[in-house]
Amino acid sequence: MSKIKYTLEDSFKHKGRRKRLVEYLKEKGISNEKVLDALLEVPRHFFFPKDFWDDAYEDKAFPIGSGQTISQPYTVAFQTQLLSPKPGDIVLEIGTGSGYQAAILSAMGVKVYTVERVEELFRSTTALFKKLKLPVHCFLGDGSQGLPSKGPFNGIVVTAGGNDLAEQLKEQLVIGGRLVVPMGNRSIQKMVLIQKHVENNYERTEHGDFKFVPLLGKYGWKT
Numbered sequence: 001m002s003k004i005k006y007t008l009e010d011s012f013k014h015k016g017r018r019k020r021l022v023e024y025l026k027e028k029g030i031s032n033e034k035v036l037d038a039l040l041e042v043p044r045h046f047f048f049p050k051d052f053w054d055d056a057y058e059d060k061a062f063p064i065g066s067g068q069t070i071s072q073p074y075t076v077a078f079q080t081q082l083l084s085p086k087p088g089d090i091v092l093e094i095g096t097g098s099g100y101q102a103a104i105l106s107a108m109g110v111k112v113y114t115v116e117r118v119e120e121l122f123r124s125t126t127a128l129f130k131k132l133k134l135p136v137h138c139f140l141g142d143g144s145q146g147l148p149s150k151g152p153f154n155g156i157v158v159t160a161g162g163n164d165l166a167e168q169l170k171e172q173l174v175i176g177g178r179l180v181v182p183m184g185n186r187s188i189q190k191m192v193l194i195q196k197h198v199e200n201n202y203e204r205t206e207h208g209d210f211k212f213v214p215l216l217g218k219y220g221w222k223t
Contacts, residue, residue: 010043017057018043021073024059030077032084038107039077044070046132047098066118068213070098071159075210082180082193082207083155085110092151092172094143095159095215099125102136105157112136113150115143117217144217146172153177160215161189168219170194170202182212186221 022040030036045056047070055062061069071079079101085091087109093102096116105112114136116122122140129136139147146156151172158169158181170179173196182189191207214221 010046014043014045014053014057021057021059025074025077028059028074030074030081032081034108035077035080035104038080038104039073041107042100042103044073044100047100047103047128064098064121066120068097068118068121070100071212076101076104078191078207078210079157079159079180080104080108082191083157083178085155089154090150091155091157092147092153093157093159094146094169096125096138097121097159099128099134099136101157101159102129103132103134106134106136110155113139113147113153115139115141115147117142142217144168144215144219148172156180158182158215159212160220161186161210161212162215162220170196175199182210186214187211 018040022036026036045053048056048062059073061072064070085105085108090111091105093112093114096102096114102112102114119140122138126138129138146169152174153172154174154177156169156172156179161182161184163183173179175196175198177196179194181192183192184190188209188211191210193205193207195203197203
């Protein structure tokens with residue numbers, strides 16, 4: 001577990017609320033101790049506007065501007081648990097958003113590449129990563145195409161709902177790699193885990209219903 005020295009205020013109140021949130025997520029079925037440790041370590045309120053810090057430790061999504069949201073903590077924990085990253089893994093995140101998911105992965109000792117298509121979010125989140133001294137590699141572009149120049153990846157996590165982009169991404173996995181992606185229609189998606197066992201041999205499983213903002217781009221939903 002990476003220990004990050006944060007530069008913003010993380011009060012005893014916030015730490016206490018974060019601990020209660022982690023206990024709640026355990027009750028909801030999050031069992032991976034490394035994921036829970038990262039959720040306990042990373043102050044979620046850093047990824048909110050300061051006027052809304054008191055909302056950060058509720059288990060709900062929250063708007064972050066540009067029509068995007070920060071996913072609810074349970075969803076972040078669930079996707080990360082399915083991804084099951086190990087220290088030293090190289091992971092691609094599609095949809096940087098607020099930066100919270102990338103921070104969780106970074107706290108787990110993962111080398112994170114993340115792609116955001118909305119320039120305003122890309123600039124604000126990149127600046128936040130620098131302020132927090134998080135070693136996350138940010139790119140502005142069409143995440144639906146992945147990031148083949150930096151692959152292959154041990155894991156890929158998609159934080160927006162797609163329709164049929166898995167074919168474009170699973171080829172960017174190493175043998176043994178895992179792709180976690182919500183797939184379905186604009187209203188609701190299934191959380192899909194695709195595991196690459198050998199070359200051109202993939203196992204696909206579904207893990208419940210979720211609702212994400214739509215993924216846009218070449219292989220996402222059209223505007």
